[in-house]
Amino acid sequence: MISKGMERMHTNFTPQEMIVVAGSRVLENNKVIFAGTGLPMVAITLAQFTHAPGIIPVFEAGAVGPTLDRGLPLSVGCSRTTSKASYLQGLNTAFELTQRGFCDFGFIGGAEIDPYGNLNSTMMGQFPEEYQKPQLRLPGSGGASDMAASCERTIIIMAHERRRFVEKLQYLTSPGYLDGSEGARRRAGLVGQGPYRVITTKALLGFDEKTHRMKLIATMPGETVESVQQNTGFELLVDEKVYEFAPPTVEELRLIREEIDPRGYFIKRK
Template sequence: MTTETKQAFSLNELMCVIASRELQNGDVVFAGYGLPLVATYLAQCTHAAELVFITETGNVRTTPPSSLPRSVDDLSLSANSDMATGLPEVTAMLARGEIKVGFLGGAQVDRFGNLNSTVIGSYQNPKVRLMGSGGANDIATFAQRTILILNQERPGRFVDRVDYITSPGYLTGPGAREKAGFTENSGPSSVVTNKGVYHFDDDSKEMYLASYHPGVTIDEIKELVSWDLKIAVDVHETPIPTIEEIDLLRNKIDPNRFYI
């Protein structure tokens, strides 16, 4: 890493940087539209040159063009891939356990990392009906681990129990995924928000606060969580982006600031 930047950075930029740091060299990553696309490309450009980037439209080992396209079905991604297949082939890769990391989002998340993007309220008579699963359930089910990216701007998003499990996290806690037939040692590994970063306890499978962003307090974060949020013993302020990371985001990856 290079020297930390003293210049201003946006929360979207910070979230992209944090998510990129969660990726490792050699990871096979299923990334969709938005911040996951930016984070994956940033990881490729910094510490994870051997990362294998796969899009939902079937592009395998994608190297994005000079700046990111505005959708994952852009032909420039196909032109910069080792293989251009389709959604059925990528779904088969998921089912075979070949995808190591998947990115997910949702309207609600609970303390065990279950995500809801289906309804707010009861399923039969919802207050709000949302877009549903798409491929999110497949990613949550079959990827070896998932990274969740959500905005945490109001109460009601981080809840003790989601109104509907669209994408399974650790379900009801320790052993629940395995009992339900999921691959052993799979599930969410981190949650990246505009307030802080969360990880999951190895034993209880419960989400805990690992770091808080600059200018945000732990008390402020706890106000936005509906359960008794656990705090890491070594909780700390989230490390800020480096000069290199900000330069890549603004001048190479997203110069038109379409995503960030």
């Protein structure tokens, strides 16, 4: 549970630490979270250690409901994902949970995102002409496309740069609201509702209920509405109650640095 020490805010933190803390705070207790590799795993572990001990993580290799207190998993197939798990039955069973509506959130990342929450994690370059020899080959979908298609909602975590927030993706890897039109996901055969939050180094973003365009909900410490927009390659909607996100607490940073990722596998040190 949250300790008294968490009431004290800390001013000495990195953008990666801020993004993980924000990701953790967005997660609700007793929800089923399908975890992507990297920062989502750190955020889920932090949430389990603080305000959401009842979170049920699901990992692509098949572990469901582990307690992440044996050390940070280095991948979704790491043996640490099985510690105290409810069961372990393999990849097909994990994704079956999403298709049957049992995963509340999919927690994923991406290299590019458009106004409707569609993600690119495949390639940089002209598609299809440069697909075989792109300017940059990215890791690809892994299970992210399946998570974006089938989990009830998705939470996206990524760095906030103008080159990453673009009007049109170079390649669509994981579906968001597609073209933003009413019923677009259902017409495409997608069962999940779509993106819920985008957590970045500069902002917390959501999506307008009618237009499905990305909307600024909160700015990270030191940022403004203007600075966030300047680093976004399309026009953001701005919530009428936009606020400044609270910085990490002393306890949140201690957990990240000393207990969750002390070797800096995913959270780099200054």
